[in-house]
Amino acid sequence: MxxxxxxxxxxxxxxxxxxxxxxxxxxxxxTSSLVAQSYKDRFGLSITQWRIMAxxxxxxxxxxxxxxxxxxxxxxxxxxxxxxxxxxxxxxxQISKEDKRRTKIDLTETGYDVYSQIVPLSLxxxxxxxxxxxxxxxxxxxxxxxxxxxxxxxxxx
Amino acid sequence: MxxxxxxxxxxxxxxxxxxxxxxxxxxxxxTSSLVAQSYKDRFGLSITQWRIMAxxxxxxxxxxxxxxxxxxxxxxxxxxxxxxxxxxxxxxxQISKEDKRRTKIDLTETGYDVYSQIVPLSLxxxxxxxxxxxxxxxxxxxxxxxxxxxxxxxxxx
DNA sequence: TGACATTAGTTGCATTAACAACTAATTTAG
DNA sequence: CTAAATTAGTTGTTAATGCAACTAATGTCA
Numbered sequence: 602m603x604x605x606x607x608x609x610x611x612x613x614x615x616x617x618x619x620x621x622x623x624x625x626x627x628x629x630x631x632t633s634s635l636v637a638q639s640y641k642d643r644f645g646l647s648i649t650q651w652r653i654m655a656x657x658x659x660x661x662x663x664x665x666x667x668x669x670x671x672x673x674x675x676x677x678x679x680x681x682x683x684x685x686x687x688x689x690x691x692x693x694x695q696i697s698k699e700d701k702r703r704t705k706i707d708l709t710e711t712g713y714d715v716y717s718q719i720v721p722l723s724l725x726x727x728x729x730x731x732x733x734x735x736x737x738x739x740x741x742x743x744x745x746x747x748x749x750x751x752x753x754x755x756x757x758x
Numbered sequence: 759m760x761x762x763x764x765x766x767x768x769x770x771x772x773x774x775x776x777x778x779x780x781x782x783x784x785x786x787x788x789t790s791s792l793v794a795q796s797y798k799d800r801f802g803l804s805i806t807q808w809r810i811m812a813x814x815x816x817x818x819x820x821x822x823x824x825x826x827x828x829x830x831x832x833x834x835x836x837x838x839x840x841x842x843x844x845x846x847x848x849x850x851x852q853i854s855k856e857d858k859r860r861t862k863i864d865l866t867e868t869g870y871d872v873y874s875q876i877v878p879l880s881l882x883x884x885x886x887x888x889x890x891x892x893x894x895x896x897x898x899x900x901x902x903x904x905x906x907x908x909x910x911x912x913x914x915x
Numbered sequence: 916t917g918a919c920a921t922t923a924g925t926t927g928c929a930t931t932a933a934c935a936a937c938t939a940a941t942t943t944a945g
Numbered sequence: 946c947t948a949a950a951t952t953a954g955t956t957g958t959t960a961a962t963g964c965a966a967c968t969a970a971t972g973t974c975a
Contacts, residue, residue, distance in 0.1 A: 629786035752890035
């Protein structure tokens, strides 16, 4: 027994290809970019723009900050993406009466039309991505992802 | 029965928070940025730089293209990261004798020393990230991720 | 052998993202 | 009531990323 490097620790082996954060990252990149390319081609929307619209479909009248929280997208990116969507008349906004710092943002009619086209498309994509798993496996995966995320949020390295 | 929107299709519902590509994306971002921050703080290395070093630890003498394939990082990023690692004397390279376009890249002694410090750290991080799952669940997750990735690579939207 | 295509790696450029500083409105405390 | 702190949103700056053009070397095939 020499020092702290016992046989359990020896020169420990890292195989990038099997490293979980790496694998999550490449899986996520692949799925996101598949979907992103489709939205870009069909509607000229980036993932960020689409996610904002998705939140507004669920939560009409949300503020920029609420959108930032729901999408996990940094608020300066939200601000610029909102400008773009406003210019394209996909969303509209008004200043909140109760709090003049806030804005209430909504899909326009055009925006809602686009939204209504993308929703079924994105659900179909999700289904295809998950098509290699049984229903039970899908449910399990979903649970595991939730737990991993809850755990990851608490961690601090 | 009005138009094409039957009850089966109705205005289908998308809940971003439950949408798999989104959830994968935020989980992956969280885990990667946890790890990234640690490498940045402790060794001044970005994830890209670290992944290159990780590949070289596994595959000494790899070429830039091989590194790009193993890390899934675009080759221009690899090229620039390699320049940086060369400047910092963490890696070294020589032109391949058989094919003068290729380079053979290796960790320097310094680089290997850093590598040897990061490997156990990164394994510990992985363990902590997975600590919320049982061994069986970890194995299952691993399998599901593999299958999802294989499937995702084949898909085309 | 010699044109043509392919491959390895580098560089330029345009887009995206992250981070901090800033303005304006609101809330909190004394 | 007012000074200080907080919050919503915007903007500037810099770094990271992605794509495409480019050079140089090699491979292909008539």
